[in-house]
Amino acid sequence: MSTAAAAHDDHHHHAPTGLKRWLFSTNHKDIGTLYLWFSFIMFLVGGLLAMVIRTELLEPGMQFVDPEFFNQMTTVHGLAMVFGAVMPGFVGFANWMIPLMIGAPDMALPRMNNWSFWILPFAFLILLSSVFMSAFGAGHPSAPNFGWTFYAPLSTEYGPASTDLFILSVHMMGISSIMGAINVIVTVFNLRAPGMTLMKMPLFVWTWLITAFLLIAVMPVLAGAVTMMLTDRHFGTSFFSAAGGGDPVLFQHVFWFFGHPEVYIMILPAFGIVSSIIPTFARKQLFGYASMVYATASIALLSFVVWAHHMFTVGMPLAGTLFFMYMTMLISVPTGVKVFNWVATMWRGSMTFELPMKWAIAFVILFTCGGLSGLMLAITPVDFQYHDTYFVVAHFHYVLVTGAVFSMFAAAYYWLPKWSGVMPNKLLGELHFWSSLLSVNLLFFPMHFVGLAGMPRRYADYALQFADYNFWISIGGFWFGLSQLFFLAVCLLCAMKKGEKAAARPWDGAEGLEWEVPSPAPFHTFETPPVVK
Amino acid sequence: MSHDSLEHRNKRTLRKLLIWALAMFGFAFAMVPFYDVICDITGLNGKTSSTASTEGPARTVEDRTVTVEFITQRGQGVNGDFMSATRRVKVHPGEITLVNFYASNPKTSEIVTQSIPSVTPGEAARYLHKTQCFCFDQQTLGAGERKEMPMIFYLDPELPEHITTLTLSYTIFDVTDRVAANNDTVMNNNTVAK
Structure with missing residues (x-):
């Protein structure tokens, strides 16, 4: 295994060009860029699938696709967004920024870094190819159609043949994530510049360090769950088969033991990004740095003891219900600390509203909305009413789209000058922001109402009284989807170096080592570690 | 260094x-x-013990009556009848009761079935003792056969006071293929052993 230092020796003398540069890259910046483009492409692919869903739901009754295909769309949309867009997106930011932020020359295990990225496109090629399987005579349904949560026995006994492709691709995604997480931990532990103590690290590094520990703890559990599925399907075991003495409910416990920490894997790095951006544009130190670190760690620890709140309606003893309800509500305390700290950072700051700040403020407000509906869902009797309705869909899209995805837009606008050397196009950026902000609320806010009124999720049709709301939700969906083309244009312009030249420190309130290096960041940085006072 | x-x-x-x-x-x-x-x-999943209870009830609580309801369901691939002779019985805790279940196989070939019990509320599961049950073993149904399958149970006198009704549900599964696959494995293993 070559380390950062060894890899650098290789690189000094010949820098491969063209396709080879990207295929064989061990440079954290190149790999970060690959991750980010991959994530953005998967975001567009997943979005396209969501457009199929919203097209079908434009009007009541069956219009464009049959229910079987609709179910495949909801499943693959969820998988592409969770494992393809959000998780690799954050790994991309980690690759680019963590070495720059802690004064390291590269990630600690560059060769493994290359591998963990290049597994991903193949994993998704396998998963997405399953959508087209039936065109080649593989039977119906073509792609997995059991929802991204792949509950047994729907996925084990009733799943399509392509479920095995799904299992293989989940294994690959898991291996990729675990390797990425290991790399982050080794880098943060061993490659910090002299003087960069743990409690001096930028919050983005802290949140990623904790996320990496979560990944190593739960991605193997997901791998275990899909392995059990595989042996149940083909090797005669009965982990989840009642007929053979197993229990389908066990699947839900194993899955959500992974699934709930997974939720925080997708949001903790977002907390770190917002905690970097808000102080910059409020021109104040982050309020309560230490409490932010402890809050993040508390959220991560609590995430292991709340999983059964996804399964209240499955049934459990009263004591269990109460335990999971109170533990879930307890998470709102450290989360509340964070929101308070962001607001307190802005309080009496000299605020300006450049693009990253706009996204970050939208994140704080809209993520808090998503958190509040989460608190409602934590209340067991209320959950019995809301379970598997559009209220739940509204909840997790507020925390994942206006939460995780908005934070990634904020981060992209914030660090694009550092990556590309040019400022992101202001006009396109403003259009992207306002257009996304309005459309995303038109898309997801009415889902609360139809959910409360009882519209179930994952159906290709709905009762007539939901027609008006669904029409507008679909319009919001198309509008939000098209708004992302502005962002594509922003990214392409930056990639082509078209735009105002960026200074090394393009935001005058910005602090941190990443702004000490020129823009665009040179291929190799911090080969002699900086000294942190 | x-x-x-x-x-x-x-x-x-x-x-x-x-x-x-x-x-x-x-x-x-x-x-x-x-x-x-x-x-x-x-009692999270409401499963009752999969072996016969060897001890009889310690006593019978004559002044307490509990309703036991029976539900039957057919799992994937089973298209014959599966039902209990009675929908519900009223019993005293400690009283030994027999309930007959019936299963039929309309197919033209023999099938092997396995029934899986589940009790609601789950916490009552460990207070339901069976001295005989068709669910302890796999039941073979010949082509066109209709089979009577007895189940003998009693409720533990220690059953918590607040439980006045409990529901015992059975789901019947066709495990013919599963059994055949296992036999193959056993035979292969034997061949290897020789």
């Missing part, structure tokens, strides 16, 4: 983390027996 080089430290951290990841993979499988233990204690 040279001994504890960066490369060594990186490898050491890598090794620890890899071991941790492998341990968590093992943990996923450890959850299976752990879940069974939790279910036994709490």
Whole structure:
């Protein structure tokens, strides 16, 4: 295994060009860029699938696709967004920024870094190819159609043949994530510049360090769950088969033991990004740095003891219900600390509203909305009413789209000058922001109402009284989807170096080592570690 | 210093983390027996004991009556009848009761079935003792056969006071293919052993 230092020796003398540069890259910046483009492409692919869903739901009754295909769309949309867009997106930011932020020359295990990225496109090629399987005579349904949560026995006994492709691709995604997480931990532990103590690290590094520990703890559990599925399907075991003495409910416990920490894997790095951006544009130190670190760690620890709140309606003893309800509500305390700290950072700051700040403020407000509906869902009797309705869909899209995805837009606008050397196009950026902000609320806010009124999720049709709301939700969906083309244009312009030249420190309130290096960041940085006072 | 080089430290951290990841993979499988233990204690999945109770009831509580309801369901691939002779019985805790179940096989070939019990509320599961049950073993139904399958049970006198009704549900599964596959494995293993 070559380390950062060894890899650098290789690189000094010949820098491969063209396709080879990207295929064989061990440079954290190149790999970060690959991750980010991959994530953005998967975001567009997943979005396209969501457009199929919203097209079908434009009007009541069956219009464009049959229910079987609709179910495949909801499943693959969820998988592409969770494992393809959000998780690799954050790994991309980690690759680019963590070495720059802690004064390291590269990630600690560059060769493994290359591998963990290049597994991903193949994993998704396998998963997405399953959508087209039936065109080649593989039977119906073509792609997995059991929802991204792949509950047994729907996925084990009733799943399509392509479920095995799904299992293989989940294994690959898991291996990729675990390797990425290991790399982050080794880098943060061993490659910090002299003087960069743990409690001096930028919050983005802290949140990623904790996320990496979560990944190593739960991605193997997901791998275990899909392995059990595989042996149940083909090797005669009965982990989840009642007929053979197993229990389908066990699947839900194993899955959500992974699934709930997974939720925080997708949001903790977002907390770190917002905690970097808000102080910059409020021109104040982050309020309560230490409490932010402890809050993040508390959220991560609590995430292991709340999983059964996804399964209240499955049934459990009263004591269990109460335990999971109170533990879930307890998470709102450290989360509340964070929101308070962001607001307190802005309080009496000299605020300006450049693009990253706009996204970050939208994140704080809209993520808090998503958190509040989460608190409602934590209340067991209320959950019995809301379970598997559009209220739940509204909840997790507020925390994942206006939460995780908005934070990634904020981060992209914030660090694009550092990556590309040019400022992101202001006009396109403003259009992207306002257009996304309005459309995303038109898309997801009415889902609360139809959910409360009882519209179930994952159906290709709905009762007539939901027609008006669904029409507008679909319009919001198309509008939000098209708004992302502005962002594509922003990214392409930056990639082509078209735009105002960026200074090394393009935001005058910005602090941190990443702004000490020129823009665009040179291929190799911090080969002699900086000294942190 | 040279001994504890960066490369060594990186490898050491890598090794620890890899071991941790492998341990968590093992943990996923450890959850299976752990879940069974939790279910036994709490009745989480409502499963009753899969072996016959050898001791009879300690006493009969004459002044308490509990309603026991029976539900039958057919799992995937079963298209014959499956029902209980009665929908509900009123029993005193400690009273031994027999209920007959019926299953039929309209197919032209023999099938092997396995019935899986589940009790609601789950906490009552461990107070329901069976001295005989068709669910303890796989039941073979010949082509066109209709079979009477008795189940003898009693409720534990210690059944918590607040439980006045409990529902015993059986789902019948066709396990013919599963049994055939297992037999193949056994035969292959025997061949190897020879």
